[in-house]
Amino acid sequence: xxxxxxxxxxFDRIETPFxxxxxxxxxxxxxxxxxxxxxxxxxxxxxxIGDDFPQETLNEMKSRGIDLEGLQIKxxxxxxxxxxxxxxxMNSRDTLETQLNVLADFxxxxxxxxxxxxFLMLGNLDPAVQMAVVDQLPHRPRLVVLDTMNFxxxxxxxxxxxxxxxxxxxxxxxxxxxxxxxxxxxxKAARKIMAMGPRYLIIKKGEHGALLFHENxxxxxxxxxxxxxxxxxxxxxxxxxxFIGYLASTQNLSFDNMKRAIVxxxxxxxxxxxxxxxxxxxxxxxxxxxxxxxQFVELxxxxxxxxx
Ligand code: AMP
Numbered sequence: 001x002x003x004x005x006x007x008x009x010x011f012d013r014i015e016t017p018f019x020x021x022x023x024x025x026x027x028x029x030x031x032x033x034x035x036x037x038x039x040x041x042x043x044x045x046x047x048x049i050g051d052d053f054p055q056e057t058l059n060e061m062k063s064r065g066i067d068l069e070g071l072q073i074k075x076x077x078x079x080x081x082x083x084x085x086x087x088x089x090m091n092s093r094d095t096l097e098t099q100l101n102v103l104a105d106f107x108x109x110x111x112x113x114x115x116x117x118x119f120l121m122l123g124n125l126d127p128a129v130q131m132a133v134v135d136q137l138p139h140r141p142r143l144v145v146l147d148t149m150n151f152x153x154x155x156x157x158x159x160x161x162x163x164x165x166x167x168x169x170x171x172x173x174x175x176x177x178x179x180x181x182x183x184x185x186x187x188k189a190a191r192k193i194m195a196m197g198p199r200y201l202i203i204k205k206g207e208h209g210a211l212l213f214h215e216n217x218x219x220x221x222x223x224x225x226x227x228x229x230x231x232x233x234x235x236x237x238x239x240x241x242x243f244i245g246y247l248a249s250t251q252n253l254s255f256d257n258m259k260r261a262i263v264x265x266x267x268x269x270x271x272x273x274x275x276x277x278x279x280x281x282x283x284x285x286x287x288x289x290x291x292x293x294x295q296f297v298e299l300x301x302x303x304x305x306x307x308x
Pocket of ligand 1: 010012098151238
């Protein structure tokens with residue numbers, strides 16, 4: 001197996017009704033790679049940062065088997081920066097600031113050693129960059145998963161639709177599914193979006209779980225009711241990292257295994273919400289993850305006898 005991850009490696013500033021941070025480590029690819037590293041001994045990152053990004057975090061990534069050959073470091077430039085504020089329900093947020101910085105003219109270069117990848121995770125990023133990575137691969141990977149957000153639907157919809165034709169699985173939230181399909185019903189939205197390219201669609205609904213659609217089948221995984229949600233930033237990316245990390249480690253792309261991967265992704269995402277930034281992800285142990293997956297199994301396990 002080999003997994004290539006594309007996405008932002010960034011700084012974030014986060015405000016919630018219960019607290020706020022100064023600049024913390026963020027970025028879609030950061031969360032994806034950290035989450036996947038719990039299931040895979042190695043993965044390969046493609047991204048760009050400025051020389052303001054801490055070496056300590058890069059060392060931490062390397063120690064988790066994350067290959068940084070495809071990470072460009074631009075001297076004298078600043079890393080991508082995003083600031084957001086969560087509403088009281090912690091399910092929705094406003095973007096306060098997006099500074100593209102190094103991302104503004106990022107030209108990804110896929111290293112030779114990445115080119116035979118079997119699994120490709122196109123994390124939330126400019127669809128033109130996602131496309132440039134796909135175009136550099138000599139063979140189509142076994143599975144291509146793409147995550148995106150309303151920001152790119154607003155400013156780069158045509159390019160996004162082009163890259164969607166090349167992916168197997170799309171992960172977006174419910175609001176974005178409605179925006180992309182122009183349908184309110186998520187079932188109708190799923191049908192329209194799958195006609196755009198992806199054979200599988202995952203609709204993330206924050207604290208209300210996630211839906212998986214494929215052909216005429218649907219599966220629902222709840223989110224774990226958490227006693228305290230400190231910061232949901234990166235939950236979607238952590239979900240994607242857990243999902244693809246599990247699929248790559250099991251090498252099984254059946255619908256049933258995708259269901260398991262969704263539960264793994266949801267379990268991983270629940271940890272991310274427990275502390276600001278990727279802090280909780282960095283301290284996780286495998287027994288803790290396994291115990292949490294088991295909690296999901298118990299959450300939806302019931303017996304019923306139909307009467308009458
Ligand atoms: P999530 O909460 O999973 O949707 O992802 C949050 C992460 O996405 C943050 O760490 C940000 O750095 C990153 N992010 C925010 N806006 C963008 C954007 N327009 N493009 C790429 N990454 C972004």
